[in-house]
Every structure is written in C-alpha cells, then in structure tokens.
C-alpha cells in the first residue's frame with residue numbers, strides 16, 4: 180500500500196498552508212474582479228442596468244457550472260494537481276485579457292476619453308470572462324478536494340477544521356479585494372486622457388491569480404497526489420447506461436426485483452464501481468432542492484438601502500458578507516456547535532444545512548418587514564390604471580384649475596423614477612421648474628427654457644450648491660439633500676432680484692427615515708444561514724464521496740449554486756410582484772417549503788464512510804487485505820511502468 184509521510188505542524192499537514200494561501204489569492208482575484216464588473220458594464224461599456232445584471236448573473240452561473248468540466252478532467256484524466264495548474268494558467272490569461280479590455284486608450288483614437296470601438300472591448304472582455312469562468316470553476320472542486328486529500332485517516336478532526344479555515348480564506352480574500360478594487364477603480368489613469376482606472380481594478384486581481392499559481396506550485400514537493408484510476412467518468416456513464424438498459428430488458432414481473440436499480444449493472448460491472456456510483460447518486464439526489472438557498476443568497480437582500488445609508492462606495496457594500504463570515508465561522512465552530520453537542524443534541528451535517536436554509540428564509544422575512552416600514556414613508560403611487568398629475572403655478576397670483584372628467588389630457592411622464600419604490604429609495608433626485616422669463620443655466624444641467632422643467636436628476640447626499648445663470652446675471656443657492664428623497668424646485672420670475680432667496684422647494688418624496696440598524700438582522704441571518712449551509716455542504720460533499728470521485732461530488736455541490744443563479748436570471752425575466760415585501764415573503768415561503776422537503780429527504784439518508792464501504796465490497800469480492808495490498812502494488816507498478824514509458828517517449832521526441 181502507498182503510504183505518504185507528510186510533514187505536520189500542530190497536527191495539520193504543512194502542504195495545507197500552500198492550498199489555503201492559494202485559495203485566498205484566487206478568491207481575491209475572483210471577487211475583486213466581480214466587485215467592479217457591473218460598474219465596468221454600466222459605465223465603461225455603457226450597458227443598461229438590465230443587460231449589465233443579466234450578463235453578470237450569467238457569468239456567475241457559468242463560473243459554478245464549469246466545475247463539472249474541471250472535476251471530469253481531474254478525476255478521469257489529469258488528476259487534481261495537474262488540473263489545478265493547467266486551469267489556473269487559463270484563469271490567469273483570462274484575468275489579463277479582461278484587464279486589457281478595460282484600457283480605453285487602445286481604441287480612443289480621437290482622445291476624448293471614451294473608447295471608439297466598443298465591439299473590440301466587448302469581444303475582449305467576453306473572451307476574458309469565458310476564460311475566467313473556465314479557470315475559476317474548473318479548479319474550484321479540485322482545490323477543496325485536493326486539500327481534503329492531504330489528510331490521513333487519523334486527522335479527521337483536523338479535516339473538518341480545514342473546511343472551515345478554507346471558507347475563512349475564501350472570505351478573507353473576498354473581503355480584502357472588495358475593499359481594495361473599488362478604490363483602485365475610483366483612481367484616475369490613462370495614457371492620453373485620465374479616466375476611472377478600470378485597468379488597475381482588473382489588473383490587480385490578475386496579478387493575484389498569478390501569485391496564487393506560484394504559491395500552489397511552490398508546495399509541489401509536499402502534496403499527497405492521487406492519480407486518477409483511468410477514465411472514471413466514462414466508466415460511470417457506461418455503467419449507469421448498462422444498468423438502465425438491463426433493467427428495461429428485464430422489465431417483466433417474472434424477474435426478481437433488485438435492491439437498487441444500479442444492481443442491474445451487476446452482470447457486467449465491478450461491484451466496487453457500482454457501490455461507488457450508488458454513493459454519489461444518493462448525495463446528488465439529496466442536492467436537488469438546494470439551489471433555492473443560493474437563489475435567495477444571490478439576490479443580496481436590499482443591498483441598495485444599506486449602501487446608501489452607510490455612505491460607502493456601492494461596490495464596497497459586498498464586504499458586509501465576508502466580514503460577517505470571518506466573525507461567525509469561528510464563533511460557530513468553537514462555541515455554538517460544541518455547545519449544542521454538549522447539550523447532547525445530534526446536530527448532524529444535514530440538520531445544520533436545513534437550519535441554515537431556515538435562517539436564510541428568516542433573513543427574507545426580516546427584509547420584508549423592513550420593506551413594509553420603508554413603504555410607509557413613501558407617497559401613494561398611482562396604480563397601473565391611474566396617472567399622477569402635478570400642476571405647478573409659476574404665475575404670481577392664485578389660479579383656479581378645473582379638469583373636465585371627460586377631457587383627454589396629454590401628461591408628460593417626467594417623474595417615472597418616482598414610481599418604483601425599491602430603486603429610488605437609495606437615490607436622491609431633483610428637478611427644476613423655470614418660472615423666469617428667459618432661458619436659465621443651472622450647474623451640471625442643460626439650460627431650461629421659460630415655463631419648462633428639467634428631468635429628474637440624480638444628486639449626491641448632503642449639502643449641494645447650484646448656480647443659476649442668465650447672461651451676466653447669476654445667483655447661488657444650496658440645499659441639503661436627505662437620502663432617498665425627491666424634490667422639485669420652483670424658480671420664480673424674481674429669482675435674480677432676491678439672490679435666489681425666493682426659490683421654493685417641494686418635497687416630492689420624503690428622505691429615508693427608516694433606521695439603518697433595521698437592516699442588520701437580515702445580513703446577520705443570511706450569513707449565519709450561509710455558515711451552516713455552505714461550510715457544512717463543503718465538508719459533507721467531501722466526506723460522503725468515494726476516493727476516486729471527490730472532485731465530482733464537489734462539482735455537484737457547486738452546481739447547486741449555478742442553478743440558484745440561473746433561477747435568479749429567470750425570476751428577473753419573469754418580472755416582479757407589485758410589492759417588494761410580497762416578493763421577499765414569497766421567496767422566504769419557497770425556501771421554507773424547500774427546507775421541509777430537504778429535511779424529509781435527509782431523514783432517509785444514512786451517513787456512510789466511503790472507505791469502509793469500499794473495503795467491505797472488496798472483502799465480499801474475495802479480495803483479502805493482503806490481496807488488496809497486492810492489487811494496489813500491481814496497479815502502482817503498472818502506473819510506474821506507464822510513467823517510465825511516457826518518459827521514454829518524451830526523450831525520444
């Protein structure tokens with residue numbers, strides 16, 4: 180039998196250090212790039228909000244679908260070590276391509292600060308994103324499983340801690356990069372003109388990916404590397420196909436039933452392979468309801484409200500989640516779970532995952548309650564069958580206005596953004612009505628003709644100054660803007676004679692009065708849910724997988740995330756419920772329903788020790804320990820011969 184002597188530190192294999200540092204750098208690279216991606220789409224490629232978020236979610240979904248490919252390559256062909264190296268190279272190339280695509284000077288021939296050839300930038304960035312998705316998704320199931328492979332049988336306690344530390348590293352990388360890359364983006368840089376520095380914001384993640392690869396290679400001499408046992412995925416597909424065919428051929432009731440439908444492959448396939456497929460299928464079946472958790476998680480409850488209230492850069496708001504993860508993982512691991520165990524309660528992995536889902540559902544209930552409070556502060560918006568008419572009197576005396584009920588009115592809809600409560604709550608807007616007798620120029624706005632209005636314009640929170648001009652005449656006025664509010668300013672004909680004093684302010688929508696603290700429970704709940712659900716899922720997927728299909732099961736786990744993102748995309752396309760809080764409650768109820776289904780499925784699941792089952796099957800097949808050892812030695816010798824042969828071939832070339 181092949182025994183690895185691994186160097187240890189505090190009971191942990193030293194090689195783990197390289198793997199967690201590699202994961203930290205890789206997640207820095209991934210989340211850093213993701214933090215500025217939507218902004219790049221919106222403000223560099225000038226895409227609208229819908230297109231930008233759709234492409235973003237499609238990209239995230241792709242990142243969690245490609246693990247299947249990585250797992251197949253690793254478990255059937257190259258092994259985890261080589262797969263991680265090759266796909267990391269693809270990943271780094273993708274990040275560099277992405278960074279290059281953000282250099283506006285490349286196509287800015289007229290040097291006006293905007294790219295002239297958007298097709299070039301779009302094509303390059305899409306190529307970069309595809310390579311990144313291939314790389315990040317491809318290595319993801321391999322790195323976690325490869326980390327697990329470093330532990331020996333006597334280190335099962337350390338193995339569980341490893342997955343928590345692994346998750347901590349993911350979120351430490353994510354936290355740092357989400358803080359840093361938005362700051363880099365906010366810098367100005369360029370060759371001909373100075374613009375927002377997207378090349379730096381995408382370039383630093385590219386450098387981190389290269390570092391991640393270097394760190395991984397540096398640990399090369401210390402890893403436990405298990406080679407794949409032939410093309411396992413192909414064997415699995417053939418075996419499943421045969422079982423289905425054979426079952427169909429023997430569908431008559433005269434044939435005795437078999438315990439499991441995979442037992443119909445017994446005639447042709449090795450019992451060990453059949454047992455391993457059964458283990459994997461049982462877990463994959465259990466994963467069917469899980470995407471619902473990620474659907475809620477990826478919607479990031481009311482992030483807009485929070486970002487505005489805290490006054491940070493909007494792309495930095497994604498840091499709330501990793502900060503809470505870094506706090507909650509140690510608390511759960513060191514305090515809550517041991518305490519539950521001390522109370523004699525069996526808080527098994529599947530129970531933890533169910534409770535995690537319930538926490539996420541509670542986060543959405545909490546979001547719904549906050550939304551109801553927010554809605555109370557909003558004006559009554561007209562329904563879809565009504566209109567809102569605003570009459571502004573810029574005349575110097577009182578006017579009577581009568582609207583005949585049968586008369587058709589042409590109403591200009593200049594207040595459209597007022598009618599969507601969710602999005603406007605995190606912004607401030609204002610418009611001006613010109614009651615002056617001539618054209619007026621207002622700071623940062625186009626000139627307005629007499630009796631005309633500007634559109635609603637977004638402004639920043641706090642005190643803002645405006646200068647009004649007509650020819651040589653000018654006056655200045657300033658107003659304090661409350662977050663989430665909307666204002667109309669009426670400019671009278673006397674505006675210059677009283678130095679802007681007579682400008683009247685109408686508050687169309689009140690400033691945000693819901694306290695920021697109300698948002699905290701939903702973040703806390705969803706992250707507690709994530710720790711129970713996601714960290715446990717990672718451990719569970721490793722512990723329940725047969726040795727030769729560890730990456731495959733990790734990929735299955737990651738796929739639940741991909742499907743969750745695809746559901747987010749579909750929901751966005753199908754449209755929204757008229758009330759935001761109702762939508763939150765709908766999602767919460769769906770997740771509660773799903774967690775009930777999952778808990779029933781979990782009740783019937785029996786935890787296994789794959790190594791034990793494999794040993795038992797071998798024993799049943801008549802392979803005694805010595806024979807098993809002999810078989811392993813033979814396989815290793817065969818392996819060695821193959822490697823030598825390859826070596827000879829290589830020297831011949």
Ligand SMILES: NCC(=O)N1CCC[C@H]1C(=O)O
Nearest residue numbers: 349350500501504709713740
């Ligand atoms: N806090 C989020 C997080 O750590 N993750 C979300 C999907 C899985 C995991 C990751 O690996 O990034």
